[in-house]
Amino acid sequence: VMGVQKREGESHDPFEVVIENLKHELFPRKHEVMDTDLDEEALKTLVHRFKALVKERSGESFPEDPMTQLFGAIHAVFRSWNNERAVIYRRKYKIPAEWGTAVNVQAMVFGKSGSGVAFTRDPATGEKVFYGEFLIDAQGEDVVAGVRTPEPVANLKSKMPSTYRELEKVCQRLESHFHDMQDFEFTIEDGRFFMLQTRNGKRTGVAAVRIAVEMVQEKRISKKEAVKRVPADSLSQLLSPIFDHESRRGSQLIARGLPAGPGAASGHIYFNPYEVEARVAAGEKVLLVRTETSPEDIRGMLAAEGTLTARGGVSSHAALVARQLGKVCVCGASSLQIDYERGILKVGDRVFPKGEYLSIDGSTGEIFAGKLKTASSEVIQVLLEKTLAPQKSPTYQNFAKLMEWADEYRRLDVRTNADQPEQVQNALAFGAEGIGLCRTEHMFFEGERIDIMREMILAETMPDRQKALDKLLPLQRGDFIEIFLALKGHPANIRLIDPPLHEFLPHTEAQQKDLAKKLGISVERVAKRVHDLHEFNPMLGHRGCRLGVVFPEITQMQVRAIFEAAATVAQAKITVQPEIMVPLVSYHPEVKHQIQLIHQTAKDVMKAKREKFSYKVGTMIEVPRACLIADAIAQEAEFFSFGTNDLTQTTLAMSRDDSGSFLPNYQEKQIIPQNPFASIDTVGVGELMRIAIEKGRRTRKTIKLGVCGEHGGDPDSIRFFHDLGLSYVSCSPFRVPIARLAAAQAALS
Numbered sequence: 001v002m003g004v005q006k007r008e009g010e011s012h013d014p015f016e017v018v019i020e021n022l023k024h025e026l027f028p029r030k031h032e033v034m035d036t037d038l039d040e041e042a043l044k045t046l047v048h049r050f051k052a053l054v055k056e057r058s059g060e061s062f063p064e065d066p067m068t069q070l071f072g073a074i075h076a077v078f079r080s081w082n083n084e085r086a087v088i089y090r091r092k093y094k095i096p097a098e099w100g101t102a103v104n105v106q107a108m109v110f111g112k113s114g115s116g117v118a119f120t121r122d123p124a125t126g127e128k129v130f131y132g133e134f135l136i137d138a139q140g141e142d143v144v145a146g147v148r149t150p151e152p153v154a155n156l157k158s159k160m161p162s163t164y165r166e167l168e169k170v171c172q173r174l175e176s177h178f179h180d181m182q183d184f185e186f187t188i189e190d191g192r193f194f195m196l197q198t199r200n201g202k203r204t205g206v207a208a209v210r211i212a213v214e215m216v217q218e219k220r221i222s223k224k225e226a227v228k229r230v231p232a233d234s235l236s237q238l239l240s241p242i243f244d245h246e247s248r249r250g251s252q253l254i255a256r257g258l259p260a261g262p263g264a265a266s267g268h269i270y271f272n273p274y275e276v277e278a279r280v281a282a283g284e285k286v287l288l289v290r291t292e293t294s295p296e297d298i299r300g301m302l303a304a305e306g307t308l309t310a311r312g313g314v315s316s317h318a319a320l321v322a323r324q325l326g327k328v329c330v331c332g333a334s335s336l337q338i339d340y341e342r343g344i345l346k347v348g349d350r351v352f353p354k355g356e357y358l359s360i361d362g363s364t365g366e367i368f369a370g371k372l373k374t375a376s377s378e379v380i381q382v383l384l385e386k387t388l389a390p391q392k393s394p395t396y397q398n399f400a401k402l403m404e405w406a407d408e409y410r411r412l413d414v415r416t417n418a419d420q421p422e423q424v425q426n427a428l429a430f431g432a433e434g435i436g437l438c439r440t441e442h443m444f445f446e447g448e449r450i451d452i453m454r455e456m457i458l459a460e461t462m463p464d465r466q467k468a469l470d471k472l473l474p475l476q477r478g479d480f481i482e483i484f485l486a487l488k489g490h491p492a493n494i495r496l497i498d499p500p501l502h503e504f505l506p507h508t509e510a511q512q513k514d515l516a517k518k519l520g521i522s523v524e525r526v527a528k529r530v531h532d533l534h535e536f537n538p539m540l541g542h543r544g545c546r547l548g549v550v551f552p553e554i555t556q557m558q559v560r561a562i563f564e565a566a567a568t569v570a571q572a573k574i575t576v577q578p579e580i581m582v583p584l585v586s587y588h589p590e591v592k593h594q595i596q597l598i599h600q601t602a603k604d605v606m607k608a609k610r611e612k613f614s615y616k617v618g619t620m621i622e623v624p625r626a627c628l629i630a631d632a633i634a635q636e637a638e639f640f641s642f643g644t645n646d647l648t649q650t651t652l653a654m655s656r657d658d659s660g661s662f663l664p665n666y667q668e669k670q671i672i673p674q675n676p677f678a679s680i681d682t683v684g685v686g687e688l689m690r691i692a693i694e695k696g697r698r699t700r701k702t703i704k705l706g707v708c709g710e711h712g713g714d715p716d717s718i719r720f721f722h723d724l725g726l727s728y729v730s731c732s733p734f735r736v737p738i739a740r741l742a743a744a745q746a747a748l749s
C-alpha cells in the first residue's frame, strides 16, 4: 500500500528481512523458526520495526486512522492492475488492459486458529480428492504469498476433526453449485469455520482434461461444456516429456519439494529472473531457482523450463501460475539454501554454483543433480511410439474421449504441415486429415541433397540446370511415394518449390570450397555466382512462383515427380489425392502460366504411365495483390490456401524474421494486442482474407479454402478462420490436437 517493497538489487521482501533478523536475534541457534515462535513481546518489537521501515522507505508514518488504511488498500488494488506482473500475465492470457480491476470491501474475521486454501479436486492431476493446505495461526495471505510452507489439509482431520468434516461438505456443495473444480480460501476462528472466497481453480492441462471428462461421467456437465472448458493450448502439456525410468534410477536425488507443476525439466540453474530470460534468449535450457515463489518472477518462469523454490506451497500464486502455463514447478524444498549474493545453491554440504545442471520432476517433487534423460508423455507413448497400451493409460483415455467429443462438434477440417513421412504418420496419429502444406524445399535440407539443390540454383545455363534437375527428379519421386503411402488415402497439398535463395546458398568459404569440389568447378566461380545471386531482400526476391516462371523446367521436374509417384501408388490400388499448389502468386498470368504447365505435365505422365489419377491445382494466397484479384486467380485455381505468414509479412511490410527486435516493445506500449505472426491480425490481414474469399467464391462457388501459415495452430486465429467459413486449417503435427479442440470450441462459441 505504501510502496515499501523489494527494490532493484534486493532479493527479499524488506518486511521478511525484518522478520528474519528478529528471529535470528531471538533464536540464534535454531535453524527453522516459525512465525508462531514469536511471542507477544516479540510481535510488539516487530510492529515497531515495521513502522520504522515504512517511515524510512516511504518518508511517511504508518497511518493509524482506519479509513486512511482502508482507502490506501483500495487504491493499492486499483494500482496493482498496472504492476509489472499483472502486465506480463495479461499479455500471456490476452486480457485487454482497458478492462481494469474491481475491489471488494468486506468484513473479515481474524482467523485466529488458522487459514488455508483448498481445491475440490487435485489441480495437478485432476483426481477427485480433497486437496489443500493450511497454516495454523496465520492469515490467508501467508498461504497464497508463498513465503511460508503450509501443512497438507489432510492433517486437519486429526487436528480439527469437525472443521475437516465441514470442509468436506463445503467441497461438495461448491461443486454442485458451480459445476466446476473450485479453489477456495477458508479461515478458522476459535473452532468456527469461515469461507473467504471461491473461484474456478486453475489447473494443469492433464487435470483440465481429466476433470472435464469425469464431470461428464458424473453427469455434472454436458459433453459440449466439457469441450468448451479445456483451454485448447493446455493440451500441449499432455504431450510434454517425463523423466526416463532408467535415467531416474541411476541418478542422484539431492532433495525433495512439493510437486507443484507436473512434467520433467532439466536445465542450467539461475537465480535471477532477468538472467534466466537472457540465458534462454541465448539458447540455453534453464531452471529458475528461487528461495520463495514470488509472483514477480513470472518473466523468469515463462522463459525457464521449470521453477524450483525452497519455500512456498503448491497453492502459492506462483505455483498456480506455473501450472496454468504448463511449466514444471517444484516448490517448498526446504533443504535448499540459496545465496543470491554469491550465486550459489547449497543442499546439505553440496554446493551448486549458478550455471550448474539440475533436473526437477514436478509430478513427484524430486530434485536431481545433473541432467536426466526425459521420456515421452503417456499420450505420445500410446499414439506415436506404441510402447504403452491405450487401456493402461487413463490419461490417454481421457484425452481420446475429449478429442472424440471435439470431433463431433467441429466443422473445420484439421490438416498438417509436413514434409517427411514420419511427420505425416505422427500427424495422422494425432488426428490430422491430410497434408495442408508440404514445403518441398524442406525435402532438400539434409545431407547430400542440399548440394544438388545448390547445383540447380547456381546453374548458369539451361543444360547445367537440367543436369541438376535430372538428379533431383528420382529423389523427389521417391519422397512423394513414401508420403502418399504414409497418408493412407488422405489428400496431400504439395507446394512447388519456394526457396528464399539465401536459405540455400553456400555462404561460408568452407561451404563454397566443398561445393566447388563436388561440382568440379573453381571456388572462384562458385563465389562469383553466390555474389551474383545475392539479394538485398530475399523474402521479397526471386522466390515462390517467380522461380518456376523464369525456369519452367523446375516446375516441370517437380510436377513430374509428384505425378509419377501418384501413378505408381495408384497402380498399387491405393488412393492418392495430390493437390498441387503454386506459391507467392501476385498476377493472373503467372498463375495461368504455372497451372498450364502442371496440366500439360499431368497429361504427359498419364499417357506415359497409362494410369489415370485425379488431382487438383491451386495457389497460395500470401500477397495482398493476390487477395485483391482473387476472382481472376480463381479462374485457374481450384483451391486457395492462405499463407498467413507471408500475408502478414507483406501486408504489414514487417519482416517475419526481423520483427522480434521491436514487436515486444510494441506490445509493451499496447500498440498491438499480440504478435501478429502468432495470432492473426483480424482487422488488417483478416480484411484482405475476407476480400479474397468473397472474390474467389464469386468466380468459383465451391472453391476450397484453407490456411497453412503458423496461425493454423493458434486457437484465437482458428476461431476467426471458422467464422470466415474456411474448410480447413493446417498446422504442425504436435499442434493437431490443439487445433481440433480449438475448431470445436469455435463451432460451439
Ligand code: PEP
Pocket (backbone or CB within 6 Å): 437, 439, 498, 622, 642, 643, 644, 645, 646, 647, 708, 709, 710
Ligand atoms: C506462409 O507464408 O504462410 C506459408 C505457409 O509459407 P512459408 O511459411 O513457407 O513462407
Ligand code: MG
Pocket (backbone or CB within 6 Å): 622, 643, 645, 646
Ligand atoms: Mg509463404
